[in-house]
Amino acid sequence: MTYLSPGEYLPHDAPMMLLESVKDVTEERAVCCVSVNAQSVLAPFLNADGDLPGWYALELMAQTVGVWSGWHRQQEGQAHIALGMVLGARELICAEGRFMAGTTLTITITLLMQDARFGSFECTITAGDATLATGRVNTFQPSAEELTSLFNQGSRT
Template identity: 70%
Template sequence: MSRYLSPGDYLPHDAPMLLLDEVISVSEDTAICRAAVARDGALGPFLDPQGNIPGWFALELMAQTVGVWSGWHRHQQGQDCISLGMVLGARELVCAAGILPAGLTLDITVTLLMQDARFGSFECAIAAGEETLATGRVNTFQPTSEELHSLFQQGASA
């Protein structure tokens, strides 16, 4: 039995938008999650006819792994695991092949570079075995409940 909860216990996502299959490890500065590029995995609904996942999914896989890292740390502090966070952007995001190929098991690793009370920056990589398929830096923001309320109220009245 894993010492980690399932990815969905740390993230405010449900299928089909929950893209991670498993939490492998979480530490003070890193998290590793896994997703299979397979019809029966969490990525299944998004595969192209050849069974590949478009490379731009790399950003969401990285962002969800950051969310797992954050949720695990909240859980360790006795707080609610799930909290809505936002991706501010990504720098130097590269998926050289343009796809994450069919049949691979992806290990998504995020490493904290910098964090304050509301902002974070993470170096990220997606690998299959020894081969690195995608890399980038993801910058995140943790809005307050008042900011979220205001954001969703404005969106509802637009």
């Protein structure tokens, strides 16, 4: 199957679009990829050695969850991209604390549990056969009214 670019499923623009391609989406799983190099979408976030700091693992995982959600919304005929939120992560481990320059990261998320507005996903980031990061990401889908209230909080005087 052919997939659209990650930006077609996510409400992100450069430079915050951290994924380059969608490899697979199923009922319970999504797989996305990105290269760690100065020519990739990650270029603005690389350190002096060309490595991506490990704390980006959560955002890579969250964006892959967003791709999964966006793809499913499109399959259901919902044209608009919905904003989702990360409630938190559990047992998030990035073994080396960085993703080394020159690697291609494969981010895989697997649905563990979902109801109308909450989801929990088991996530891994690999490069070849090496597992570089793992964790569980919990997400929330706010309603339009909740988003309006949240984003209008700062405009009150």
